[in-house]
Amino acid sequence: MSAHKPDFGQYLGYQFGRVLPPSMQDWVRDDLVGTGAQARYLIRFTLPVVPLLALFLLIPGPLWIGLAMMALLFIPLVYFTIALMNVYRRHRLLVHGLDPALLNADAQARVDRTREDYERRHGRLY
Numbered sequence: 001m002s003a004h005k006p007d008f009g010q011y012l013g014y015q016f017g018r019v020l021p022p023s024m025q026d027w028v029r030d031d032l033v034g035t036g037a038q039a040r041y042l043i044r045f046t047l048p049v050v051p052l053l054a055l056f057l058l059i060p061g062p063l064w065i066g067l068a069m070m071a072l073l074f075i076p077l078v079y080f081t082i083a084l085m086n087v088y089r090r091h092r093l094l095v096h097g098l099d100p101a102l103l104n105a106d107a108q109a110r111v112d113r114t115r116e117d118y119e120r121r122h123g124r125l126y
Contacts, residue, residue, distance in 0.1 A: 015044065019095050032089050033102045041089065045081045049074070 004023045006014055014020055020028055031037065053074055057066040090100040101108075 022097065025096060025098060028092070028096045029098055029102065032092055032098075033105070037089070038085065041085055042078070042081060046074075046078060049077060 005027055053070040056069040059066050093100045
């Protein structure tokens with residue numbers, strides 16, 4: 001990881017969509033495609049909503065009604081957050097001047113290793 005990390009103000013701005021300076025591109029790359037990037041993305045989009053949804057627990061009546069109303073909003077939120085994960089991360093890479101193909105770099109490396117192994121086993125690599 002790079003020595004250039006955002007301070008609290010920059011980090012907060014980054015969470016709300018601001019672009020970090022070019023000196024922090026290594027940090028941005030690690031944040032968007034590094035280890036744990038998907039988990040960080042899901043936490044960023046779902047955790048801030050939980051306190052708002054918890055307000056449903058204040059509605060008078062049985063607890064299950066508040067929980068059901070929370071679930072009716074939270075489940076689609078998680079579904080669409082996951083569905084749009086690559087779109088959002090690709091956009092963030094682009095606005096920071098990074099190659100959006102970085103999202104698929106691990107998968108492409110696996111495909112290349114599998115192909116090389118196949119060609120080696122079947123005598124096609126010289």
